[in-house]
Amino acid sequence: MRIRVQHFKEMKKSGKRITAVTAYDYSMARLVDKVGIPMILVGDSLGNTMLGYKSTVRVTMPDMLHHTKAVVRGAKNSMVVTDLPFMSYQVSIDDALRNAGRMVQEGGAHAVKLEGGARSAETAKRIVEAGIPVVGHIGLTPQSEHAFGGFRVQGKDLASAHALLDDAVALENAGVFAIVLEAIPVELARVITDRLDIPTIGIGAGPDCDGEIQVINDILGLTLNSRKHTKEYASLSQVIEEALVAYLNDVEQSKFPSDDQSFHVDERLLADLLSKI
Secondary structure (H helix, E strand, C coil): CCCCHHHHHHHHHHCCCEEEEECCCHHHHHHHHHCCCCEEEECCCHHHHCCCCCCHHHCCHHHHHHHHHHHHHHCCCCEEEEECCCCCCCCCHHHHHHHHHHHHHCCCCCEEECCECHHHHHHHHHHHHCCCCEEEEEECCHHHHHHHCCCCCCCCCHHHHHHHHHHHHHHHHHCCCEEEEECCCHHHHHHHHHHCCCCEEEECCCCCCCEEEEEHHHHCCCCCCCCCCCCCCCCHHHHHHHHHHHHHHHHHCCCCCCHHHCCCCCHHHHHHHHHCC
């Protein structure tokens, strides 16, 4: 059964923590969905993890649509939320509505996520009014990394902490059904979570949010440079490297393919073929 917005509201009310994973393709989405994780985010972090960019700001609408379609094909039950990429919603509300609509209509997403607090509240409100569920995102917002001076913990002084609380309230009032809190102190995340009626989903925000989201590459040990807020549950980079080295050696030493991986033709047909050459 497809997970809907109401499920997340009920999870917060009942105290059941929300697990979410950022994934980018059919194969990973199928596995995430299979184990029962309720939310998959198609993050614009695909610019870093899948496309080799240094920043998410280079990710485009076509990039996001391409990967969203793949994830939707693999997710039968999980809610698929997709990021609105840089400059797809900041210029005007009309642009935001058009692009959010494309994510749902063309990409098949069930909801969209946008960065920014009070400054994005009116945009979020209009998208929600158009019938598209929205997830907010405050704290460290990667699309604004240049303004932040890099990837730094946010809300460490009174003024910025108060601003983040105001941002969260503004987004809740705008009608978003959940808010991602990224890279903020544990204590501030707890205050925001307690203040809101909608769920908070943390990443680098401590254990007191209503849920947690991590990137599939970080979970599986496929990231070259992991950050403090990640936890590696497998070391697939090492496993994959060892497998590739073994494959390379087998091919170079003529051990693969062997007869077990080969196909044969009837000897009479081969003789007829050779006689005609």
